[in-house]
Amino acid sequence: MSLTRYYTATTLDGFIADPSHSLDWLFTRDQDHAGLLNYAEFIAGVGALAMGSSTYEWILDHEFSGKDPSEWKWPYEIPCWVLTHRELTVVPNADIRFASGDVAAVHEEMVAAAGGKNVWVVGGGDLAGQFADAGLLDEVVVYIAPVTLGAGAPLLPRRLELRLEETGRNGDFVAARYSVVREGS
Secondary structure, eight states, rough: OOEEEEEEEETSEEEEETTTTOOOTTTOOOOOOOSSTTTHHHHHHHHEEEHHHHHHHHHHHHHTTTOGGGGGOOOOOOOOOEEEESSSOTTTTOEEEEEOHHHHHHHHHHHHHHHTSEEEEEEEEHHHHHHHHHHOEEEEEEEEEEEESSSSSSSOSSSOOEEEEEEEEEEEEEEEEEEEOOOOO
16 A cells, blocks of 8 residues: 655754755764664655655755756656646656646546556645545654754644654754644544
8 A cells, every 4th residue: 555655854853955955954864774664764755755855856956956957967867746836847757747727637547657656745745634634644754963953944834743654864864754643533
C-alpha cells in the first residue's frame, strides 16, 4: 500500500528554511548516510513526488544556476508534480507536471503513477498541510537540527495530530517518524 510521506529537515524551532529561503543551516550538519531514516532507503521506496513552487525554484537556482538549460539534469527519475499557480521554467527531459488547485485530484494521479510505491511531499510545510487537511498525509519523517533561526518557513503552519512511531540519533540530527492521527483512529 502506498503511503504519502512528508520527509524533511527542520531547525529546533520548527523552520525548514530561513526568511531568505536559504538552507545553509542544513548543509553544515553531520549526517550518517546509512543511519536511521536515511535518504537512500527513503527515496528507494518513493514512486512519485510533489513539491511547491518555492522548492522547485530553489532546485533551479541551486542546481542549475549559470548552466545552459541543455546541461540541466533533474535530480529525480520519478514523476514529479509541482503545485503552483504561476508559469515556471521547465526542466528539459524531466518528468515534471505542473498542477494547481485541490491536492486531492493531483494525489490520485500521483498514487497511480507511483505504482505501489510511496508518494513524497518534498518541500513546503503549507503543501504538506494541504495534503493533511485533505486526509491524504500518512507520515511525517523529520530530521531535527541543533540550530534555531527565529523566523522562516515553518515546518507545518497548522495544527496536526501525530503519533511518534520511531526516533533516534543520526549524526547531528534527531530523526523521527510520526504517523498522522486521523479522527476516529
